[in-house]
Amino acid sequence: MAADQLDATFAALADPTRRAILARLAAGEATVTELAAPFEMSQPAISKHLRVLERAGLVTRTRDAQRRPCRLEARPLQEATAWLENYRTYWEESYQRLDGLLDELRAVEEQSRGAESDEGER
């Protein structure tokens, strides 16, 4: 919940490569080279991304011989979601307003015609 934690988490998520890495890790542990394979990018570049993810607490690394398997840590994602949840009522309210507007339009239409077909629905 600390601001720095949110800073680091959101900053880490702001890069498509890193989001792809997280998506891959959601399917299970993977080594650095496995993670690097899908990208047209040097291995050190991936290592840097992993360091960013690690500092944000989104990834932890263990040891397996020469390999350093990475594992997803979902906790910061949960905290980021918790922060965003504060705004849920806000966007739901927007939908309510939209719904209200649509209802209103529908009512006006209804009123300004006899008994035609209801094309234009939805």
Next chain:
Amino acid sequence: MAADQLDATFAALADPTRRAILARLAAGEATVTELAAPFEMSQPAISKHLRVLERAGLVTRTRDAQRRPCRLEARPLQEATAWLENYRTYWEESYQRLDGLLDELRAVEEQSRGAESDEGER
């Protein structure tokens, strides 16, 4: 849902000043100077933050005389949340694992003693 949109949204959220601005806007529209007031920062700095938020679609501006009232747009927050929701099962699963571990510990404790009080619970 486009990657660029998520990039922009998460990048915008990665700054505490900008998150504070959004929190303020959740309470209702505000002008640039109103938004700048709480910060020890020059007005152009706030204008830059607003431009970042605007490009991310998190803020829209209208016109009222010399003032440019800002309004929160929650849609990108909803999309970011939707992305994060994909990982909800993952962190819930972690809790399950934690719960399982606790259950296991409790069982072992239970088994390794007679009928003492259950301190250490939870």
Next chain:
DNA sequence: CCATTTCATAACCAGATAGTTTCATAACTG
């Protein structure tokens, strides 16, 4: 119409980011 308010833009700067290539280290494998 002149002064004020509100805001944006420009130019600049320091530090962070994202990538590169090259080299080093560590642990397996034969």
Next chain:
DNA sequence: CAGTTATGAAACTATCTGGTTATGAAATGG
């Protein structure tokens, strides 16, 4: 032990970021 694999680290570069000050433009209000 020699070679290979997996990864980290260093040095360099270009671009982005977040801030500054100084200036300019648009609209209001007397």
